[in-house]
Amino acid sequence: MKTRDKSTGLDEPTILLEARKLIAPRIEDRSRRDFLLRSLTLGGVAMLSGCSLSDNESVDTALSAISRFNDRVQGWLFNPNAMAPTYPQSMITRPFPFNAFYSEDEAPTVEEESYRLEVTGLVADKRSWRLDELRAMAQTEQITRHICVEGWSAIGRWGGVRFSDFLRRVGADTDAKYVGFKCADDYYTSIDMATALHAQTLLALTYDGATLPRQYGFPMKLRMPTKLGYKNPKHIQAIFVSNTYSGGYWEDQGYNWFGGS
Amino acid sequence: MSALPASTSVIPHRPAASHPRWLRLTHWLNALAVLVMVTSGWRIYNASPLYDFSFPSSITLGGWLGGALQWHFAAMWLLVFNGLIYLTFNIASGRLWQRFFPVGPKGVLHDLWAALRGRLSHADLAHYNQVQRAAYLFVMVDIILLVASGLVLWKSVQFGLLRELLGGYETARHVHFICMALLVAFVAVHLVMVALVPRTLRAMVLGNKDSGNKESV
Numbered sequence: 327m328k329t330r331d332k333s334t335g336l337d338e339p340t341i342l343l344e345a346r347k348l349i350a351p352r353i354e355d356r357s358r359r360d361f362l363l364r365s366l367t368l369g370g371v372a373m374l375s376g377c378s379l380s381d382n383e384s385v386d387t388a389l390s391a392i393s394r395f396n397d398r399v400q401g402w403l404f405n406p407n408a409m410a411p412t413y414p415q416s417m418i419t420r421p422f423p424f425n426a427f428y429s430e431d432e433a434p435t436v437e438e439e440s441y442r443l444e445v446t447g448l449v450a451d452k453r454s455w456r457l458d459e460l461r462a463m464a465q466t467e468q469i470t471r472h473i474c475v476e477g478w479s480a481i482g483r484w485g486g487v488r489f490s491d492f493l494r495r496v497g498a499d500t501d502a503k504y505v506g507f508k509c510a511d512d513y514y515t516s517i518d519m520a521t522a523l524h525a526q527t528l529l530a531l532t533y534d535g536a537t538l539p540r541q542y543g544f545p546m547k548l549r550m551p552t553k554l555g556y557k558n559p560k561h562i563q564a565i566f567v568s569n570t571y572s573g574g575y576w577e578d579q580g581y582n583w584f585g586g587s
Numbered sequence: 588m589s590a591l592p593a594s595t596s597v598i599p600h601r602p603a604a605s606h607p608r609w610l611r612l613t614h615w616l617n618a619l620a621v622l623v624m625v626t627s628g629w630r631i632y633n634a635s636p637l638y639d640f641s642f643p644s645s646i647t648l649g650g651w652l653g654g655a656l657q658w659h660f661a662a663m664w665l666l667v668f669n670g671l672i673y674l675t676f677n678i679a680s681g682r683l684w685q686r687f688f689p690v691g692p693k694g695v696l697h698d699l700w701a702a703l704r705g706r707l708s709h710a711d712l713a714h715y716n717q718v719q720r721a722a723y724l725f726v727m728v729d730i731i732l733l734v735a736s737g738l739v740l741w742k743s744v745q746f747g748l749l750r751e752l753l754g755g756y757e758t759a760r761h762v763h764f765i766c767m768a769l770l771v772a773f774v775a776v777h778l779v780m781v782a783l784v785p786r787t788l789r790a791m792v793l794g795n796k797d798s799g800n801k802e803s804v
Contacts, residue, residue: 389657396660403745410744471756473743476635476652479756552744580653582660587743 393582400584404520410551410587413469418534419480422472424541425555426511427575433541434510434561441545447506447566450497457545460531463487463495468526470551472558473587475576484549485532490523498567506572507548510561515574517550517557518584526551529562557585605713605795607680613673614791620669621730621770623648623662628767630655637760660741667734674727690720709784712795726773729766736763 424430442454467485474480493500500523506516521527530549531538538544543560550558556576577583630647649655677683694717701707707716715723739750739759753759781788789795 389654389661392661392664393657400742403742405745408744408747411747411750471743473756474635475656477631477637477740477760478635576653580651580657582656586745587741 390580393580396582397584400582400586401518401520404518404552404586406520406524408552410470410526413471413481415469415483417481418469418483422482422533422542423478423480425474426560427513428511430541435540436510436545436561436563438545443546443562444508444564445496445566446564447568448499448502449567451495457531460487460492460529460546464491465531466528467532468528468551470526470549472551472555474555475581475585483534484528484530484547485535486528486530486546486549488525489527489529489548490525492529493522493567502567503569504567504571506566506568507559507562508564508566509559510563513559513561513575514572515557515559515577516568516572516583517548517553521550521552521586524550524552552586554585554587556581605711606790608794609672609676610682611791611794613669613676616665616669617673620662620666621774623658624666624733625767625771627655627658627662631659632764637764663734663737666730670730670734686715687720687724690717690724695721709786712787712790722773722776726770729769729773733763733766733770736760736766 424433426433438457441457443456443460444454445452464487465485466488467483469481469483471479471481493505498505500519502519504516505519505522506514508514528549530543530547531545533539533542538547543562546562547560548558548562556574571583573583574581577585626646626648629642630644630649631652633641633644633647634652647655649658674683698707698717702716702718707718735749736753736759738746739753739756740763743750743756743759750756750759753762
């Protein structure tokens with residue numbers, strides 16, 4: 327020690343620095359171990375719940391993969407003959423709630439005169455449709471429960487063309503996997519063919535006996551009591567039949583694609 | 588005599604270990620599943636609160652509704668399949684009948700009274716007193732109800748019969764919530780009991796190697 331002190335000329339800061347270097351790894355080691363121990367406790371697990379775990383990319387990938395798996399399970403569970411319950415008029419929720427990713431006064435205004443429904447993809451007849459032509463088809467009506475992904479539900483009355491009738495009229499390839507929708511509010515979504523052909527799936531043109539109002543999706547909405555609310559597109563401008571997965575507005579952000587109930 | 592649990596004499600035979608490996612494994616997997624289901628469920632609840640309050644975001648899982656739903660519908664597989672494995676082993680090994688029965692209100696009250704006076708013996712971890720029996724049977728039924736009401740919320744059209752049995756979609760929401768609250772209450776009491784009798788935690792982690800000796804006594 328003495329000789330060393332001499333050689334460095336008893337440089338206090340250097341000694342301190344050296345001492346710190348020696349001790350530092352031990353301190354770090356200790357705190358790392360403490361952290362590991364702490365993260366094993368319930369509190370540690372709770373700590374993860376804030377955001378950090380959700381921000382982890384591999385966790386995200388795993389959760390998305392399970393969501394895709396859940397799509398397949400739901401497709402397999404889906405019974406085309408299982409009907410959603412229907413209700414008497416007295417049970418209609420009034421006023422029926424408005425719900426979208428924008429506020430009610432921001433709902434798009436679509437002019438009936440210039441409106442044409444575009445039909446593309448795996449269909450025999452790709453001509454566009456005017457509203458009157460859709461109104462001339464056989465109409466049906468139902469009072470069903472609309473279930474939102476948030477948990478709330480409301481009972482409403484929708485009328486229009488049975489979507490399976492429409493798909494057959496345009497000569498759609500009903501062996502195709504998907505039917506996709508593009509909307510005037512820049513919303514988009516896609517559904518499985520089995521649900522598209524379900525007897526209660528309506529191309530809704532009316533709400534509660536009157537022309538579908540702007541806030542509920544004029545000129546038309548796809549109404550499916552077998553799917554959650556976000557799967558029911560409003561203000562539809564284009565319908566396409568395809569074998570290519572095209573996701574959806576909410577689905578691309580993490581909502582389950584099948585979204586069936 | 589009052590120090591002894593009410594039903595000591597009725598147990599004819601016990602399996603060798605009080606905490607066999609399958610039990611410990613399914614217990615901890617269930618704990619993980621419940622933790623994820625409950626905390627992500629709180630986030631989903633917050634999207635449209637059924638009652639007049641919300642859960643603090645800091646104790647919820649998922650970050651937003653979509654994330655919480657992903658966690659919830661991933662952990663449900665763990666909860667259900669782990670639960671089925673537990674029930675299968677529990678029934679097939681005869682453990683369910685040997686450990687949890689007989690159980691009745693009289694015995695539960697007797698053991699509860701003894702416990703409150705600090706006179707309930709926990710010497711033999713392989714033996715469940717009547718309060719434990721009632722609590723564990725309760726939590727099994729509670730989780731089954733949680734899964735059933737959850738199925739109705741997830742697929743109210745596909746599981747139409749179950750929906751009607753639970754009184755419809757909106758009623759199922761209340762059932763789901765109340766069962767969650769009861770499960771959380773169970774966990775709270777469970778953790779307090781573990782803190783009071785820490786040996787049980789050791790047994791649930793490492794198994795209880797002494798129980799074989801105790802049996803011959």
